[in-house]
Amino acid sequence: MDRRQQKTRQAVFHAFSSLLEKKNFNNITVQEIIDEANVGRSTFYAHFETKDSLLKAMCTDIFQHVFSDDLKQENSHDFSHAGHDIQKEITHILYHLQDNRKNLKGLLSCDSGDIFMGYFKEYLEQAFPIFIKEIHCDVPADYLLNHVVCSFSETVRWWITKHEQYTPEQIAAFFIQCVLKQG
Amino acid sequence: MDRRQQKTRQAVFHAFSSLLEKKNFNNITVQEIIDEANVGRSTFYAHFETKDSLLKAMCTDIFQHVFSDDLKQENSHDFSHAGHDIQKEITHILYHLQDNRKNLKGLLSCDSGDIFMGYFKEYLEQAFPIFIKEIHCDVPADYLLNHVVCSFSETVRWWITKHEQYTPEQIAAFFIQCVLKQG
DNA sequence: TTGTTATCAAACATTTTGTTTTGTATCTAT
DNA sequence: ATAGATACAAAACAAAATGTTTGATAACAA
Numbered sequence: 419m420d421r422r423q424q425k426t427r428q429a430v431f432h433a434f435s436s437l438l439e440k441k442n443f444n445n446i447t448v449q450e451i452i453d454e455a456n457v458g459r460s461t462f463y464a465h466f467e468t469k470d471s472l473l474k475a476m477c478t479d480i481f482q483h484v485f486s487d488d489l490k491q492e493n494s495h496d497f498s499h500a501g502h503d504i505q506k507e508i509t510h511i512l513y514h515l516q517d518n519r520k521n522l523k524g525l526l527s528c529d530s531g532d533i534f535m536g537y538f539k540e541y542l543e544q545a546f547p548i549f550i551k552e553i554h555c556d557v558p559a560d561y562l563l564n565h566v567v568c569s570f571s572e573t574v575r576w577w578i579t580k581h582e583q584y585t586p587e588q589i590a591a592f593f594i595q596c597v598l599k600q601g
Numbered sequence: 602m603d604r605r606q607q608k609t610r611q612a613v614f615h616a617f618s619s620l621l622e623k624k625n626f627n628n629i630t631v632q633e634i635i636d637e638a639n640v641g642r643s644t645f646y647a648h649f650e651t652k653d654s655l656l657k658a659m660c661t662d663i664f665q666h667v668f669s670d671d672l673k674q675e676n677s678h679d680f681s682h683a684g685h686d687i688q689k690e691i692t693h694i695l696y697h698l699q700d701n702r703k704n705l706k707g708l709l710s711c712d713s714g715d716i717f718m719g720y721f722k723e724y725l726e727q728a729f730p731i732f733i734k735e736i737h738c739d740v741p742a743d744y745l746l747n748h749v750v751c752s753f754s755e756t757v758r759w760w761i762t763k764h765e766q767y768t769p770e771q772i773a774a775f776f777i778q779c780v781l782k783q784g
Numbered sequence: 785t786t787g788t789t790a791t792c793a794a795a796c797a798t799t800t801t802g803t804t805t806t807g808t809a810t811c812t813a814t
Numbered sequence: 815a816t817a818g819a820t821a822c823a824a825a826a827c828a829a830a831a832t833g834t835t836t837g838a839t840a841a842c843a844a
Contacts, residue, residue, distance in 0.1 A: 420811060422821050444627065444653070447800065458823040463802065470627070532715030557775040561759060565779050568755040569748060576747050592740040596748050605790050605841065630831065641792040646833065 427465060429455040431476055435524030443473065443530035473530060477537045480521060484514040485541055504549055504598065505590050512574070512586035519578055526579050535571050542567040553598065569597045610648060612638040614659055618707030626656065626713035656713060660720045663704060667697040668724055687732055687781065688773050695757070695769035702761055709762050718754050725750040736781065752780045 433455035437446050448469060452462050466472040515522065525534040543563065550566050557565075573593045577584060584592075616638035620629050631652060635645050649655040698705065708717040726746065733749050740748075756776045760767060767775075 420821070422810065426821080448802090449800075460803080460805095460824085461822060464821075468802095529716065529719075532719070533712065536712075536715070555778060557778055558764075561756075561764075561775050562779065564755065564759050565752060569752060572747065572751040572755075573744075576744060581741075581744075592744050595738060595740055596745065603790065603842065609791080631833090632831070643793085643834080643836095644791055647790075651833095 423465075426455075426457055426461055429457060430462065430465065430472065431479070431521065434472060434476065435521045438524035438527050438530050442528045443469075443533070470533075473525075473533055474537065476521060476525060477534050480515075480518045480525075481537070481541050483518060484511060485545065505594055508570075508590040508593060509586045512577075512589055515574060515578070516586060519582070522578050526575055531575060531579070535575065538571045538574070539567050542570060546570070549598065566597055569593065606648075609638075609640055609644055612640060613645065613648065613655065614662070614704065617655060617659065618704045621707035621710050621713050625711045626652075626716070653716075656708075656716055657720065659704060659708060660717050663698075663701045663708070664720070664724050666701060667694060668728065688777055691753075691773040691776060692769045695760075695772055698757060698761070699769060702765070705761050709758055714758060714762070718758065721754045721757070722750050725753060729753070732781065749780055752776065 430451060434446075434451050437450060437454055446469070448459075448462060451469075451472075452459055455462075466475065522534075525531065546567055547563060550562055553562065553566075555562055570593060573589060577589050613634060617629075617634055620633060620637055629652070631642075631645060634652075634655075635642055638645075649658065705717075708714065729750055730746060733745055736745065736749075738745055753776060756772060760772050
């Protein structure tokens, strides 16, 4: 990809993330993003159709890093999964998220956080059915999946936005204890 | 309160809820709300400063019904609470929510759902500490509270938006089994 | 009935959006 | 190194949405 495009794209991402830490997604204008990123108006619209698609592109960028190689491999041979170390895998995902925490903090601020969470849950719904096979619980399967997916994504939000002092290992332990350790 | 004001307020609420079932909060214009509610432009702005404060007013309206009498009484003498029937109280809240499901369905659609959820959690954070006293879990207290609050509000969203066939009793049972029945 | 107030319609300035144009600088591939 | 392609900035632009103001009318409470 053209270096000029990369530069513009990153400048806009960074500017937007920075603005999101200060004010609501809804109240940020394209003009502000342009000014903060120091790019031309037409340049912005050459890259992104709307403010929404900009946000979506940022989310996709992060998910491609987080869910890149590892989880898809796991999914491909999930039959051999029963004895797998779930805690290790959760921790692994959390490390990936921590690598992106700079952009994540902006994304998870205020109301944009909810949009990120929505996309995040979509990814998790594909990745998590494996983890819950072992849980026995007398509730509808899709209630349980929703519960686990929401609990994990909210755990991440709690961690990134307000409690960065904890390590991925600790967060994984909290999550597993509260959600997956069903008597 | 002046009957005309009540009428306008309800017309706008109803119009907005109806629009929210069809399209995103962000993409709804004040003009559309005005047209749907069949009120004048200046009238709308006499009632609500912005689209956001309209949404907030709708949420507050619902919460006043749901958390009106009962929970505050409970809070006032929580020392006598240890032996209380939690399942009964949860069910009670769910019945109140079910009464408002007409407006709730709109509010919980798409991205406005996240805004409702945000306010909902604020209320729940005040009401729920009682419920989690009995849970023993080796995690930070505010992680646990966040977990329970998020799980309950997501349970409500799951129910109202996609699984209305279940009764409040059933939903309460699902929630308690997954969240409060820690071994 | 009388004074008050909520409403509507219409016009309005302002802000934001998204597009188009033109000249310039930077890239890639040969 | 050069040539053609393309990403860029700046500016001007139309269209859409916002939020305010006006004056006349109808519904209200007391």
